[in-house]
Amino acid sequence: MSAHLPSGRAVRTDRTALALRGLRKMFGDVAAVAGVDLDVQEGEFITLLGPSGSGKTTTLRMIAGFTEQSAGSIEIDGVDVSTVPPHKRDVGMVFQNYALFPHMTSAENIEFPLQMRKVPKAEAKQKVADALKLVKLDSYGPRYPRQMSGGQQQRIALARAVVFQPRLLLMDEPLGALDKKLREALQLEIMHISRQLGATVIYVTHDQEEALVMSDRIAIFHDGKIEQLGSGEDLYERPISLFVADFIGESNILHGKFAGGSVVAELGTWRVGDAAAARASLGADSPAALVVRPERLRLIPRTGDVPAGVNTVDATVTDVLYLGSTRKYELRLANGQGVGVRQQLGGPETTWNPADEVRLAWDVDAGVLVAGRGA
C-alpha cells in the first residue's frame, strides 16, 4: 500500500467515529427517520439494511449533510457536525448512480476533492495515480465516465470518495444498478479496499445477502427506527422481532400464545428454550411467534416415538426441490400454512415424496421466540 493513501490507521480501535443521537427527520407530518441512535467504531463496516422507505437512505443523507435533521445530533470524531455544511464535513460518499462528473475524465474526477483541498499539483497527481491503482483501473485516468462500464464507473467513484482520506465513507446502494455477478465481485473488492484503508464505512442497502457478506454489524431499519443492531449471525440466529425474523433469511413462523414456557396454538404446543424465552420476556398469554429456520427442521415419520427435547407438528409434503447441495421440501400444515425445510445433502437421508404425511421436528433450542402480531 502506498504511503499516499491512509494505510496507517488501525482497524477497529475503540474510538467512536460516528455517533447518532436521537436523529429524526420529518417530512410534513411523516417521520422518515423516527429517532435513530447509533455508535460506529473507527474502522468498522456498518450496514443500514431495510426495505425502501425505512429511513436508511435519509439517515445516510443526514450524515452527509444533504438533508437537515429535524431533531437529534450527528457527531463525527466526537465533534457535533449537525450544523456543518456538507462541503466541510469531510466524509466521502459513493452514490447509487455513481454521480461522476460527466465533463471530467476519471483522473479529473478523482483529483476534484484534492483541488478543493488545495493539495499541491504534484502530490495530487501521485494520489490520483495511487487511487486508480487501488481500484485496479490504473490506465483508465484519461477516460470519460461515458466511456466506461457501470462497474468501472462505480470503482472510479469509490476512488474519488477515498482519495482525500475522509473521516467516514458513506455508500448509498452503490451496487444497486449493477448485475448480480458484477455486484458480487464488487462486494468483495469494496470490502478489501475498505479494510486496506482502515476506513469507517456506513453502507446502505436493501439486499440482505450483500449486508451479510460485507458488514461487521448490520442495523435493521424499520419504520424510521433501528429495529435491531448486531452481527449477521445475531440477526439470523437471534432476531428480536417478527419483522427481523421475516426480513433476514427464510423463516418458518408459527403463531400462537405464550403460556408456561411454550407457544400454544391450535396445531400444537411447542416448548421454547430457556434462553430464547428469557430474551423475548413475553407476558403470559401474550401473542407469540416461534421462528424456526428451514435448515433446523427435520422430517420424521408420523408413527414412532418423538425424541426428548424436540417439538413437532404434522405436515404434508407438497413439493420436493433438488438444489444441488441441498434438497428443499415445501410442506403444508393442517391450517394451510406453508412451511419450508432445507436438507443438507451428502449425509444419510430419507427421501420423501409429495403427498407424504410427515411430522416436522426441531430441537427446542432451535426455535426463537418473538412477540407475535398485535403484541
Added chain:
Amino acid sequence: MSAPVAVKEGAGRVMRGPLISRWGALAVPLLLFLTFAFLVPMFLIVVRSVTDPVNIGMGNYVTFFTTEANMRVLGNTFYIATVCTVACLAIGYPYAYLMSIVPQRVAGIMLVFVLVPFWSSLLVRTFAWEVILRDTGLINTLLLNLKVISEPLPLIRNTFSVILGMSQILLPFMVLPLYSVMQKIDPELTRAAANLGAPPFSAFRRVFVPLSFPGITAGCLLVFVLALGFYITPTILGSARETMISRFIADQVQVRVNWGLASAMAVVLMVLTFVVLAVASRFVKLRDVYGALGEG
C-alpha cells in the same frame, strides 16, 4: 463466401424498401411546401442578385461591399445582435438556473412569465416600449413630474432602446434552451461536488456551469441568428444610425426599387448566418440546439 452475404443484403433491401416509401410519404407535404415556399424563391433571389439590373455579373455584390454605408449597416447588425445575445444570456441564465432548482410547480409559473411575450403581437410589444420610453412617455413624464430631471432622458431612437426592445423579445429563446438543459443536470452531481469539499460557488462554477454549456451555446446561437434578421423593432425603436440590414433590404425594395442590390444583401445575410452556424456547429451539435428548444 460472398453468396450468403449477398442473400442477406438482398433480404434487407426487400424488408427496408416498402417501409421507407410508406413512411416517407408523411414528409411529402412538408418537402413540397419547403420547395415552393423556400427553395424556389431563394434560388430566384440568388439569380436576381447577379442579373438585375444588368447582365450576369457580381456588380451588386461589388456595390454592396464597396459602399461604406452598407458595411456600416452590416457591422451594426452584428454589433446589435452580439449585445442582445450577451444581454439575454446575462438575464436569462440566472432565471433559468432558478427555474431548475425550484419545485416543478413554481418552475411552471416562471415558464409562463417567459412565454407571455409569445402570446402577444411583436408589433404591440414594440409600440408598448415606445409608450414607455419616448420623451413624453411613462418614464420621462414620471421623472419630470418628480423633478428628478429637467429635460427628457434620451431613452428612445438610439442603440439602447433597440437592444432593450430586442432583448425582451428574444429572451424566451435564451431561457428555454437553458432551462431544458439545466433541468436535466442531475442534482446529485452538485451534491457530490459539495460532498467532495466544494463550497457552493465552486460546485456551481466547476460542475453546473460546464454541464449547462450546451444550453448556453444553443441559446446564444438562436438569439444571435434571430437578432440578425430583426426588422420591426429596430425600425420603430431606433434611428437611422441603428438601421439593421433587414430594414436596409426593405428600403432597397420599397424606396429605391433596386431588387438586384436587395437580393445581393439578402444573400450576404444568409451566407453570414450560415457561417455563424457552421462555426458554432464545431462546438455544439446543432441538433441539441433545436432539440433543446423543442423540449423546453
